[in-house]
Amino acid sequence: MTTSALHLQVLALTVFLVCAAAVTPAALAQQQQLPGCPDKCGDISIPYPFGIGAGCARDQYFELECNRTNSPPRLIVSTHRQHLVNLSLADGEATALINARRQCYNSTEGLIGDANNMSTRISLFNAYRFSAARNRFVALGCPNMGYFVDTVGCYVSGCTSICRPSQGSGASTGGCTGEGCCQSKLPNNTDYYELYIQTFKPGEGDPILRGGTTSCRYVFLAEDKWIDTTYRGSPDFNRTDDFAVPVVLDWAIRDVYNCSAAMRNMTNYACRSAHGGCFNTSDGQGYQCKCSQGYEGNPYLNDGCQDIDECKHLDKYPCHGVCTNVPGNYTCECPQGTSGDATMKNGCRPKDKFTLALKVFTGVSVGVFMSVFMCFWLYLGLQKRKLIRTKQRFFEQNGGVILQQQMHSSGGVGGFKIFSTEELEKATNNFAADRVLGRGGHGVVYKGVLEDDMVVAIKKSKMMEEAQTKEFAREMFILSQINHKNIVKLLGCCLEVEVPMLVYEFVSNGTLYHYIHGKEPIDQISLDTRLRIAAESAEALSYMHSSASLPILHGDVKTANILLDDKLNAKVSDFGASKLAPIDEAEIATLVQGTCGYLDPEYLMTCQLTNKSDVYSFGVIVLELLTRKKALYLDGPEEDRSLVSCFTTAMKAGRHQELLDNQVRNEMNEEMLTEIAHLLMRCLSMNGEERPTMKEVAERLEMLRRYQQHPWVEAKGNAEENQSLLGMEQQNSNYQLRQHDVLDLEEGSTYTFSL
Numbered sequence: 001m002t003t004s005a006l007h008l009q010v011l012a013l014t015v016f017l018v019c020a021a022a023v024t025p026a027a028l029a030q031q032q033q034l035p036g037c038p039d040k041c042g043d044i045s046i047p048y049p050f051g052i053g054a055g056c057a058r059d060q061y062f063e064l065e066c067n068r069t070n071s072p073p074r075l076i077v078s079t080h081r082q083h084l085v086n087l088s089l090a091d092g093e094a095t096a097l098i099n100a101r102r103q104c105y106n107s108t109e110g111l112i113g114d115a116n117n118m119s120t121r122i123s124l125f126n127a128y129r130f131s132a133a134r135n136r137f138v139a140l141g142c143p144n145m146g147y148f149v150d151t152v153g154c155y156v157s158g159c160t161s162i163c164r165p166s167q168g169s170g171a172s173t174g175g176c177t178g179e180g181c182c183q184s185k186l187p188n189n190t191d192y193y194e195l196y197i198q199t200f201k202p203g204e205g206d207p208i209l210r211g212g213t214t215s216c217r218y219v220f221l222a223e224d225k226w227i228d229t230t231y232r233g234s235p236d237f238n239r240t241d242d243f244a245v246p247v248v249l250d251w252a253i254r255d256v257y258n259c260s261a262a263m264r265n266m267t268n269y270a271c272r273s274a275h276g277g278c279f280n281t282s283d284g285q286g287y288q289c290k291c292s293q294g295y296e297g298n299p300y301l302n303d304g305c306q307d308i309d310e311c312k313h314l315d316k317y318p319c320h321g322v323c324t325n326v327p328g329n330y331t332c333e334c335p336q337g338t339s340g341d342a343t344m345k346n347g348c349r350p351k352d353k354f355t356l357a358l359k360v361f362t363g364v365s366v367g368v369f370m371s372v373f374m375c376f377w378l379y380l381g382l383q384k385r386k387l388i389r390t391k392q393r394f395f396e397q398n399g400g401v402i403l404q405q406q407m408h409s410s411g412g413v414g415g416f417k418i419f420s421t422e423e424l425e426k427a428t429n430n431f432a433a434d435r436v437l438g439r440g441g442h443g444v445v446y447k448g449v450l451e452d453d454m455v456v457a458i459k460k461s462k463m464m465e466e467a468q469t470k471e472f473a474r475e476m477f478i479l480s481q482i483n484h485k486n487i488v489k490l491l492g493c494c495l496e497v498e499v500p501m502l503v504y505e506f507v508s509n510g511t512l513y514h515y516i517h518g519k520e521p522i523d524q525i526s527l528d529t530r531l532r533i534a535a536e537s538a539e540a541l542s543y544m545h546s547s548a549s550l551p552i553l554h555g556d557v558k559t560a561n562i563l564l565d566d567k568l569n570a571k572v573s574d575f576g577a578s579k580l581a582p583i584d585e586a587e588i589a590t591l592v593q594g595t596c597g598y599l600d601p602e603y604l605m606t607c608q609l610t611n612k613s614d615v616y617s618f619g620v621i622v623l624e625l626l627t628r629k630k631a632l633y634l635d636g637p638e639e640d641r642s643l644v645s646c647f648t649t650a651m652k653a654g655r656h657q658e659l660l661d662n663q664v665r666n667e668m669n670e671e672m673l674t675e676i677a678h679l680l681m682r683c684l685s686m687n688g689e690e691r692p693t694m695k696e697v698a699e700r701l702e703m704l705r706r707y708q709q710h711p712w713v714e715a716k717g718n719a720e721e722n723q724s725l726l727g728m729e730q731q732n733s734n735y736q737l738r739q740h741d742v743l744d745l746e747e748g749s750t751y752t753f754s755l
């Protein structure tokens with residue numbers, strides 16, 4: 001007993017478990033019916049608002065019956081007894097099977113099938129309409145005029161079907177197009193019809209009746225698709241059987257007129273699901289419910305619409321990348337490292353790799369560029385600082401500070417300026433080759449244009465001894481204060497470079513050297529011009545030797561250092577390179593400098609530059625002016641290359657006149673030649689003490705010039721006047737004695753002067 005009881009208990013438990021296991025998946029499947037209601041009749045699903053049995057449907061109009069005694073089970077609409085074979089929530093359609101109305105002619109019994117047959121009158125109630133879009137009216141058999149009428153008996157739609165006499169057995173040209181079969185459209189909103197077949201008496205003269213006849217004629221509504229497939233090609237219209245055809249019914253919630261009306265009474269509103277919506281019917285009053293896009297299920301039930309997991313139906317929702325389901329939608333993205341359209345096959349391309357590489361490359365490039373740029377910038381900064389420091393060092397070395405102090409203490413020097421390297425670089429277009437005015441042993445002279453459009457000459461020396469640089473500032477200061485019409489004005493200097501640069505006033509007509517020895521020499525230079533240039537130069541040197549606070553020696557007097565302006569006024573230049581006269585022994589320069597051909601022989605021996613050294617050099621200039629021969633002419637015989645030795649030799653031989661330039665020879669008379677030759681011999685004396693001072697030279701030259709300016713013929717004719725002129729000279733310098741001296745010189749004896 002106990003064992004059997006136990007067995008029963010185990011069995012019950014097993015059954016329960018099996019049942020539970022069976023129920024669980026069913027419960028998980030999407031519910032289409034109200035709980036506890038059958039959701040299928042045979043193969044046909046019954047979704048709510050339809051329902052089998054009271055309480056399972058929304059209302060009586062959706063109530064269905066399932067007659068399971070039939071096989072397969074038959075689904076019947078309770079209200080009007082239509083046999084349904086299909087139900088669709090999404091389309092709002094149902095398919096009913098409805099018998100065609102038949103009328104056959106029996107030769108013995110006459111017409112069979114009458115107008116009161118049940119199948120002739122089809123009535124739908126409330127929820128259903130015959131779909132105007134999906135159904136057509138058909139009349140079949142010959143001769144046949146079929147039609148249907150509405151509830152008040154008025155004609156609605158119909159057509160006539162005829163068989164051609166020549167053709168036997170109801171053969172047709174094909175389709176349901178009027179021969180053996182005809183069809184017509186339905187109006188909207190049809191929920192009732194009565195089918196009629198117009199009977200014809202055979203044999204009458206009407207052409208319609210001359211054709212063939214069929215035993216039976218039919219009228220019915222049918223689904224368009226069914227008509228098209230059944231009467232395709234050459235079908236047999238000559239049938240006699242009884243048959244039912246599918247008819248599409250539109251169903252809707254038709255208890256209110258439209259959606260806006262339905263939404264006014266939410267308790268009765270059929271669309272229950274949150275993710276569903278209301279749609280007006282296209283066929284009469286009422287509305288339908290549908291799930292929103294991205295959702296599926298039964299919108300007539302609470303939570304009936306469920307999110308579609310699109311990623312599980314990739315045939316419908318194409319995605320060839322990474323599919324992610326989101327409520328109501330899904331995302332489809334290309335796998336990492338690719339990009340493109342993932343919804344297309346091969347839509348994703350590993351383009352990102354390139355982009356990534358590009359990004360990395362760009363990043364690295366920018367980084368490298370920035371680093372290089374920073375380094376370069378830093379380098380530039382350091383270079384600039386170095387440059388500034390170098391400039392400052394040079395400035396101090398060249399006595400810039402002292403010069404500044406001196407300038408300050410003297411209350412500023414008119415017109416003298418300390419230039420920066422940038423200013424001079426700008427003025428000379430970075431010391432361009434086409435700005436070079438001249439080159440010498442000491443350096444290069446550039447033409448420059450300052451900010452204020454002033455034209456200047458900038459001398460850039462090649463080198464300078466340390467000893468010189470110490471004195472430089474002092475020299476600069478003194479030179480800057482000199483203002484003489486026959487001395488090239490020093491406008492300023494630049495001390496920021498190793499060798500200071502000097503800025504002079506620009507003298508337009510070049511050097512005296514160029515004027516008398518130039519490549520394209522001037523044909524005529526009057527004696528007066530020559531004497532004037534000599535006198536002006538002498539005056540300038542004399543001024544420097546005596547007028548300034550400290551005697552300033554030039555040290556390098558030569559034709560290349562005498563400039564000419566546009567009116568051929570002489571301007572002595574390059575005092576910057578000269579020495580100040582030594583005050584004591586310690587300041588004696590150790591460096592011999594000057595130009596070959598002009599060098600004082602005594603200076604060469606003693607290394608002591610004196611004012612008489614300039615006198616010697618100046619003598620050479622006068623010699624050059626009168627002979628138009630260079631101080632050293634390299635094309636002559638070896639012993640005669642020096643103009644000075646040439647001249648002294650010629651003097652001894654009494655042939656010095658031959659040395660003179662033709663023009664000078666023509667313009668100069670005997671007396672003047674003697675006077676000048678004598679002056680030159682004194683200037684060129686080997687012994688410095690025997691040379692006249694620059695002041696004397698200047699005065700004599702000036703006097704000679706004035707003497708020369710007087711018309712010689714007149715002077716010659718008036719011996720007294722001539723005499724007085726010479727007498728004036730005699731007073732000054734004992735002319736007679738000098739005449740004698742010249743003679744002595746001619747004899748080769750040493751010459752002395754007594755002034």
Ligand SMILES: *[C@@H]1O[C@H](CO)[C@@H](O)[C@H](O)[C@H]1NC(C)=O
Nearest residue numbers: 065066067068069070074076
């Ligand atoms: C079910 O169908 C059978 C056979 O057609 C019929 O006899 C029966 O009356 C039907 N039952 C209902 C409830 O309609």
Ligand SMILES: *[C@@H]1O[C@H](CO)[C@@H](O)[C@H](O)[C@H]1NC(C)=O
Nearest residue numbers: 085086087088091093095246
């Ligand atoms: C039922 O309806 C569905 C969808 O509308 C259709 O695919 C199917 O062929 C129909 N079945 C019948 C028997 O009409």
Ligand SMILES: *[C@@H]1O[C@H](CO)[C@@H](O)[C@H](O)[C@H]1NC(C)=O
Nearest residue numbers: 104105106107108109110215
């Ligand atoms: C006419 O009706 C009778 C009796 O129902 C039947 O025997 C006969 O076969 C029918 N004739 C035709 C041609 O259908």
Ligand SMILES: *[C@@H]1O[C@H](CO)[C@@H](O)[C@H](O)[C@H]1NC(C)=O
Nearest residue numbers: 102113114116117118119242
């Ligand atoms: C109605 O027509 C069908 C088929 O044509 C037939 O079987 C049925 O007996 C008819 N009913 C009446 C009452 O005539």
Ligand SMILES: *[C@@H]1O[C@H](CO)[C@@H](O)[C@H](O)[C@H]1NC(C)=O
Nearest residue numbers: 168169170212213214215238
């Ligand atoms: C239809 O078939 C019947 C007998 O089966 C025949 O007598 C009649 O001529 C046919 N009608 C047509 C139009 O072919």
Ligand SMILES: *[C@@H]1O[C@H](CO)[C@@H](O)[C@H](O)[C@H]1NC(C)=O
Nearest residue numbers: 132185186187188189282283
């Ligand atoms: C039925 O109604 C629809 C839309 O309301 C319309 O497009 C269609 O033409 C109508 N059909 C007929 C036969 O009037």
Ligand SMILES: *[C@@H]1O[C@H](CO)[C@@H](O)[C@H](O)[C@H]1NC(C)=O
Nearest residue numbers: 256257258259260261262264
């Ligand atoms: C929709 O229904 C409401 C209420 O029945 C009605 O007042 C309204 O006119 C209807 N709208 C249309 C376009 O028929």
Ligand SMILES: *[C@@H]1O[C@H](CO)[C@@H](O)[C@H](O)[C@H]1NC(C)=O
Nearest residue numbers: 059255264265266267268269
């Ligand atoms: C809403 O519909 C219910 C059910 O049909 C009905 O009982 C109720 O009176 C309606 N309410 C309104 C305001 O129409």
Ligand SMILES: *[C@@H]1O[C@H](CO)[C@@H](O)[C@H](O)[C@H]1NC(C)=O
Nearest residue numbers: 258259260261278279280281
């Ligand atoms: C239904 O019809 C009403 C009235 O014609 C209109 O206001 C409403 O927008 C329609 N609703 C839909 C979903 O078509």
Ligand SMILES: *[C@@H]1O[C@H](CO)[C@@H](O)[C@H](O)[C@H]1NC(C)=O
Nearest residue numbers: 292293294328329330331332
């Ligand atoms: C779904 O997502 C796609 C792309 O993101 C968008 O174009 C589409 O409109 C979305 N559909 C809905 C119903 O939100």
